Amino acid sequence: MVEQKTVAKSRSVNRVVKSAPYEPGGKAPATRRRLLDAAAFVLAEKGFTGMRLSDVGEVAGVQAPAIYYHFNNKEELAGEVFITGLVRSRATLEEVLALHENDDALDRLAVAIDAHVRLSARQTVYGRAWMHRSTGDVPEAVEQMCQSDERAYARVWTQVLSNAHSDGFLRGDIDLKTAQQMLLGALNSISFVTRAGRALDVDGLVRSAQTMLLSGLSETQRAWPLLAESEVVDPF
């Protein structure tokens, strides 16, 4: 009842990267790359369940069954899209952080935010595809494929944040786990501002994000009012 529907029997779930037919010179790797890009594109727009292999094929310029030469099934294709996105994001992040290795922990946090926004702004579909992963639209199996990379990616942020925290740069009254979640939630939501595609002021976006998340919306310092549970009525 209401369970995840597994997609087919997937002959060899764990052989993630079909390595055999990879002899350089063939056009297979190119097609494989095109398929990943196409899948990311469709995934970003429609989510996993909404992604039709025929659409992916169309975008990539091949017929749907051709996908099966490069990937074992839909789940694996989606999984690799997610992983690719995560790996790229992490690489970008780590690279930038490496460049700012000697900055203090707070500047490094600001720089991480900057890098994230800039990457999003470049419309990388992989990022938008990834957003769907968090919606439960993606089957368990795919989620498991990505787990390690997801954690690795999250760890980078956790690291940056906890460094800033232990170096005394962060407010004491904030739960770090929650903060990270909200931080990424806020950053990811930016892609929706971006979406319209009009030429946009990336530097402005970055500044807004940094300011809001690091310095807060308000300059005024005060204790924020807290409601009583009973004040918030859930209207049926």
Place this chain on the structure above:
Amino acid sequence: MVEQKTVAKSRSVNRVVKSAPYEPGGKAPATRRRLLDAAAFVLAEKGFTGMRLSDVGEVAGVQAPAIYYHFNNKEELAGEVFITGLVRSRATLEEVLALHENDDALDRLAVAIDAHVRLSARQTVYGRAWMHRSTGDVPEAVEQMCQSDERAYARVWTQVLSNAHSDGFLRGDIDLKTAQQMLLGALNSISFVTRAGRALDVDGLVRSAQTMLLSGLSETQRAWPLLAESEVVDPF
């Protein structure tokens, strides 16, 4: 009447809430409510495309075709779920804001954040269902159904934010549109912290959210470093 089958018969398109006035004896409204709740539940977990009417039926305790007695089709069902969620959220928000009518604009913003978090924390599936709407998983038709309610909901936040802004409470270097998007992105992402379902410290969550969003993550005040576009390399 007796015409060539058209696409939708629009029996109850606009009967959105209509709660009380059913003469006793009819159990339709009860079932209808159960169906909405069930749909919200499934929608929250699987998204629109992943939602099977049979699942909705099962959760609601009826057979799938019974849904068609209450809604014209899957899209309408989903649409009413979204609308219901939006309407409830807005009502809650407005009620709380009304209670704090005389607070200054900044406190009212804090109070709005508080109310939102509290509502999310109560696990209202309607909220989580709503998150899927932004993923493109939902067909155009449904999106159009919700448009007006969505805008009405957004307007409440826009109002609160712009009041705070015009009263001089917000930092000058923040784009209001972006700020609102990030604010809501951050708030919505909280439901994922919540997800595990363990007993949670709602007051703590609220405080974290308020502090982070209003006062910022850091107590230190400084100009944040800005990367050059070229520093952020997109690794293919």
Place this chain on the structure above:
Amino acid sequence: MVEQKTVAKSRSVNRVVKSAPYEPGGKAPATRRRLLDAAAFVLAEKGFTGMRLSDVGEVAGVQAPAIYYHFNNKEELAGEVFITGLVRSRATLEEVLALHENDDALDRLAVAIDAHVRLSARQTVYGRAWMHRSTGDVPEAVEQMCQSDERAYARVWTQVLSNAHSDGFLRGDIDLKTAQQMLLGALNSISFVTRAGRALDVDGLVRSAQTMLLSGLSETQRAWPLLAESEVVDPF
């Protein structure tokens, strides 16, 4: 494989006319009549498979389930429509023939044609409904219900035709069975000329039918040319 699909289990197939609840004064008989008319109407437009009980109900001004108080199921309803139409047609025919009892057999044939056309022209939906019966759209069970009435109706024509034949009024080189089929085929097809609904010259129609069928299209008398089987090629 490709067999007639019987509609449900039909508790009592042979109890054709539910006789019990017939106490005069109740409004049941009136509704029953309205249902028959409505069914004839829908049947005439959509055929048996295309007829939805909900449509019949709508036309009759009741809900679909109400039908089950008056008829055991869809098949029985349709069957009675057909029978009603047949009985009426036969009655009309016989009445007219009785009025012309003393005419010679050929005039009686002409008169029968006249009566048929006039009835059709009055748009009696029962007649149009009947046309569908011959298309195989109607399940066996219904066909059996009507069989005796159908035969009785056909017999009237057979009688008229064979009288004309044995009285030496008809051409010798015509197969009577085929002639009757074509005669009725031609007459029924008139309802399609009629269909447009514009005011029509019934007397003209009658004359055309009589002349064409009795005197033939052509005044010229000659032996008609006959093709060789091989001349008619079926182009695949």
Place this chain on the structure above:
Amino acid sequence: MVEQKTVAKSRSVNRVVKSAPYEPGGKAPATRRRLLDAAAFVLAEKGFTGMRLSDVGEVAGVQAPAIYYHFNNKEELAGEVFITGLVRSRATLEEVLALHENDDALDRLAVAIDAHVRLSARQTVYGRAWMHRSTGDVPEAVEQMCQSDERAYARVWTQVLSNAHSDGFLRGDIDLKTAQQMLLGALNSISFVTRAGRALDVDGLVRSAQTMLLSGLSETQRAWPLLAESEVVDPF
């Protein structure tokens, strides 16, 4: 490409006949032909609404969904059946008429009747399928698909009839439109005599049809009696 699902993708809407030029090796055209034949067969027996794609598949020796490789949907399949039948009938008719180009207009009419009957007698299911089209059982969309071919077919008859008329071969007191309708109605009804499938005397059938329609049922020439409207009572 990758858009919100629309109602029909119109892959092969206009590829109506296209018989020969498929490079050998593709078995699609063969299957397509089998599907058309199967559909015609089922259509002839059950009508459009009664035709189940599963039945069509079974008759054609494929699974139902395979149909969607060759046709966009049920309507298109039915439409092409109708069109195929019409095109073939017209082709046959025109061919025969071409062979008798130099006969006088009346003989050409006789020959057309002959060809029609002979085609019907060969049981071409396409013809019987076509009869259903006139019953209203067929959705508007399908009717529109066939419209032009239907008119083209009718035009052949109209031509033959009007030629005979203007050459002075037809009786003056007959409405040509009505005559054509009755003529075709009569001819089509022949397929019901044929139906039983027993070995039949096609030449006899042809002669009966020609004689009855051209020379009339009766050899006696007289003015036919006309009823008064009031003589024909519609018995409720």
Place this chain on the structure above:
DNA sequence: CATGAATGAGGGTTCATTCAT
């Protein structure tokens, strides 16, 4: 490497039919 052709499982939707009221 890729496609043409087909399959099988399932999902949305319709509709005759039931039954308690």
Place this chain on the structure above:
DNA sequence: GATGAATGAACCCTCATTCAT
């Protein structure tokens, strides 16, 4: 006598997947 509410069987259609070529 008739309706409100629901069911179950089927039907059209979609889509991931296969396999021979």
